[in-house]
Amino acid sequence: MRPILQKRLPFLTPVIVLLVALLVGAVVFLTAPGNVQAAPPAQTPDNSQCLLCHQKEGAIWQLPGGEGLSITISPEMFGGSVHAKVACQTCHTNIVEYPHPANSAQTTREYTLQYENSCAQCHPNQVKEIADNAHDRVKNDPTNPNAGNTPTCADCHNPHTQSTILKDEGGKLAGLEHAASARTCAQCHNDIYEAYANSVHGEGVLVNNNPDVPSCIDCHGVHNLSGPSASGNQFRLTSPQICAKCHTDESIMGKYGLSTDVLNTYIADFHGTTVTLFEKLDPDQPTNMPVCFDCHGVHDIKRVDDPQKGIQVKDNLLATCQKCHPGATPNFPDSWLSHYIPSKDRAPLVFYVEWFYKILIPLVLGAMIILVGSDIFRRLKTRKAKPVAADVEEKASK
């Protein structure tokens, strides 16, 4: 029985492999989250009927609150959008004929909010992702003055013009999309955007459209986005990992001659050790220990050799230290090795102290082990020569 099965096995193996591969493929295919999870329903009348009026340029609906809402839909833009084949009625469900039913919206904001749940029909996964994100938490916090200002899907993705988001094979946004994403956030976070635009990252994204450089979403996430004001201490404690994602990646850092030792040298130091342990033990606890952005800047992060803000400049570093160590004097910043691993040229004192112990420890312990070893050797030899009982007898007879 056994040999026969073994004989057959070589033929069976490819078949089994193929079946398993097919099964896995099917499961992956069926469960892969695409951007669209449900097909939109058909409508009457069709979109061309709506566009007859709505293509008129400069058409503005005056809302009772005083604001005007542009109701122009450019057929070219709409035709080029991902929703070109989606019926207007899919979202504008109450509009089936002209004249349209009265709308109660007083402001453009109120009007936008009427369509808050429309996207979930076709994009339930994305709607799930935004649940409990930073915006959602603000929205659900009645004490937050900005609770009413959080974006709906349409505030970031204009449904009438949103075209397919261009990504590379790795799922990374193409350079121009990357820059566009930052401008999307700028609509409501303009102060931050302006600080970012002048930073080393902002310049890379907005001017050079360099996909290696982070835009807002690379650090804060896209739909599941988080930030320090909504996610509190956790964002702070986990933030070094955000920076490390790129700054420990040799394939990116190598291009710019940047060190990938920045995380391990940080963790090896007092501050980094504390932050790492805090994060592992309880990521929600507050800490006054600095993380990357406390020294390097947040959105306005500059190159380390920037004359105004760069912390390679000693005065700048001292000012940075003094934020938490008010008594620090000019020697103090050197107690931090600036992410360098001690060597003969950089922090030689540390290097030689390490070197001293590399010799002292084996020397001292080696001497001890030799002496202890010799003692064990003698005891074993004596015990072999005269058994314990005889030893005692001999001593007793003395």
Add this chain to the structure above:
Amino acid sequence: MSNPQKTYNRFSIAQRIEHFVLILSFTTLALTGIPQKFAQAGISEFIIAALGGINTVRIIHRIAATLFILEAIYHAFIVGYKLIVLRLEASMLPGIKDVKDALDFFLHNVGLKKEAPQMPRYNFMEKMEYWAMIWGLVLMGLTGFMLWNPIATTNILPGVFIPAAKVAHGWEAVLAVLAILIWHFYNVHIKHWNWAMFKGHLTQEQMEEEHGAELEKIEAGEIRQLPPSEVVQKRARIYVPIAAVISLVLAALLIRFLTFEETAIETIPPAEANVAVFSQQTPTPLPTAAPTEPVNAAAITTWDAGIADLFKTKCGACHGALGGLSLASYADILKGGSSGAAILPGDAAGSPLVVLQEAGGHAGTFSPEELEIIKTWIAAGAPEK
């Protein structure tokens, strides 16, 4: 003389308490210190979590360090009393004899020397530990102070002394712990259990092996002679107040050092000052409709001169990019759609487009004036230019 069970006193109760304090502080320092040096190791994380987090670990470490130094101050006071007031022999001082003893001990062990060395009250093994402890105390105290008070330190020394102190503090600790495990544990616990620090005495057998010279002295009646009590009292009257003051000053200095500086503020400084999270951009003004010029019917006579624009605004939404009949270009309009030509040049009334428009009900309709222009244009042969 020949009773191996006979015991010899080695340590007083006070000395044994000192040893106990040392065990307590040293073990605590090691247990809270080694996980700090190797903080990323799994076992360290476990220990740190078990002790209540890294901040608690650091506090415990500093309390143990304080206890250790207080013990050192007390020890200095007692040693001073023994040497100055009682004028006892400085039996812990190392000498050439100890080097010889160590060598002989080794040679005897490996069988190159028949006789084991006859060792004094404190043999070379104990002196090694004692002086290693003193070295460790000074080094750990100094580097510990630097790490505890980095701002004060860098007021005097270059900043690089702080990371250097950290490296020295950490590796010195590793050396001390391993030395205790290898040297101390072997010599007093493994090779045989030494009760001297608990019960205070050693057996004759152990004395012979480890303190042969001392045993000989005791047996010969050369016990340590104390000076007459009035001499002791006289000396103590001078020593005790001075030493007490020095000890108190040292203790006060220690306390001062513990609270020397406030290294860092307790609050979390804002990462980003003066940046509002929510700050909307000024919205782009809504586009206004281009002013509509009055239609000059007489001027619109060809496709290029205005007919094209009429079709574009009225029909372009559907009859262009969306497929089916296209009215976007002159060629398209002549070509027509799936049900044939849209216009018949020269025959305005018969053109399907005009028929459809006049019947009404189409989604897009021309105004009567516009339809009139179209009809005139078709009747003229629908010229392009």
